[in-house]
Amino acid sequence: MSVTIKEVAEAAGVSPKTVSRVLNNEAYVRPAVRAAVEQVIATLGYKPNMAARSLASARSYLIGLAVDDPTWSAYAAGIQLGAIKRCRERNYHLVIETADANQTESEAAMIRGIAPLQLEGLIVVPPLCTAPGLLDRIEAIGLPYVRIAPGEDPGRSGFVEIDERRAGYEVTTHLIGLGHRDIGFIEGIADHAATPRRRAGFLAAMHDAGLPVRAGRIQPGAFTFQSGLEGGLALLRDPADRPTAIFASNDDTAMGVLAAAGRLDIAVPAQLSIVGFDDAPTSRIAWPQITTVHQPLIEMAAAAVDILIDPKYRANPGDPSFQRQLDYRIVHRDSVGPAPR
Numbered sequence: 001m002s003v004t005i006k007e008v009a010e011a012a013g014v015s016p017k018t019v020s021r022v023l024n025n026e027a028y029v030r031p032a033v034r035a036a037v038e039q040v041i042a043t044l045g046y047k048p049n050m051a052a053r054s055l056a057s058a059r060s061y062l063i064g065l066a067v068d069d070p071t072w073s074a075y076a077a078g079i080q081l082g083a084i085k086r087c088r089e090r091n092y093h094l095v096i097e098t099a100d101a102n103q104t105e106s107e108a109a110m111i112r113g114i115a116p117l118q119l120e121g122l123i124v125v126p127p128l129c130t131a132p133g134l135l136d137r138i139e140a141i142g143l144p145y146v147r148i149a150p151g152e153d154p155g156r157s158g159f160v161e162i163d164e165r166r167a168g169y170e171v172t173t174h175l176i177g178l179g180h181r182d183i184g185f186i187e188g189i190a191d192h193a194a195t196p197r198r199r200a201g202f203l204a205a206m207h208d209a210g211l212p213v214r215a216g217r218i219q220p221g222a223f224t225f226q227s228g229l230e231g232g233l234a235l236l237r238d239p240a241d242r243p244t245a246i247f248a249s250n251d252d253t254a255m256g257v258l259a260a261a262g263r264l265d266i267a268v269p270a271q272l273s274i275v276g277f278d279d280a281p282t283s284r285i286a287w288p289q290i291t292t293v294h295q296p297l298i299e300m301a302a303a304a305v306d307i308l309i310d311p312k313y314r315a316n317p318g319d320p321s322f323q324r325q326l327d328y329r330i331v332h333r334d335s336v337g338p339a340p341r
Helices: 005-012 016-023 031-044 050-057 074-089 104-117 134-140 164-177 194-208 225-236 251-263 281-285 297-308
Strands: 062-067 093-098 121-124 145-148 158-161 183-186 245-248 273-275 292-294 323-325 329-331
Touching: 005 016, 005 031, 016 031, 062 074, 062 104, 062 297, 074 093, 074 297, 093 104, 104 134, 121 134, 121 297, 145 297, 158 297, 164 183, 164 194, 164 245, 164 273, 164 292, 164 329, 183 194, 183 225, 225 245, 225 251, 245 251, 251 273, 251 281
Parallel strands: 062 093, 062 121, 121 145, 145 158, 158 323, 183 245, 245 273
Antiparallel strands: 292 329
């Protein structure tokens, strides 16, 4: 037999309304009471009946996640995992929706699909959070949303991010500290907010160290293995004119650079150092393993869920307290070494 909310209330010595407030993360519950109710819920294995809960409160307890393509990268996978885990912890369910950031009709179709669902809120992931007009459509249906790593309009909604420019600066400075003076850079998707930020960090570090960025040392990319391979070959093909290090805008790109180095018989890290970004699983299964910037994607998604279900958020989405910047760290692995003499 399933445990009822009444049985939870009796075991905790509180009213069913108090249990409901704890489940809904409402205010006006003393911390000690909240802790006691949560302990009883865990002990009895209580699982809320979502249908009954929705009918009783006139709420859906559904959070949406809007992604460009849920299969294209470890970035999207990390965000999805973090959102799913936090929704389960808070007794919500996650609904994943996709749209093509380059197709207006695809975005409009997504809005038509989510409008009848009565979502509690929507998490919008790059590059959709910078797609022209999409935020207008979301606002037009009155749906609260939180952006992951937005590129502009910081006061438009709550958001969660890391300081990607500073991270790019620090990982480039790490290479410079190892004696690298000629460093290449491979960009990400042009309309992705992360691309100019990571490039700006790279350029600022080179400038502050008094190092020129030579013509051709910045190559276009797309956050993909193939673009890393192509960019790596372009940077490394001439044995007489190669950088000693390459900063790839994400780990999939760094994997492509590693493949390019292998194709050209360039030893990593003895002859070439490679750094990536995001700390994707691919960075740990590569050989050598790739030095990268750890971006806390799971924690970022969890923070976005917490913002959306905060009862104060809908009334004031521009409040700076709903703008979160989480910490990152450089993960040192075997793809980086001192500059060759």
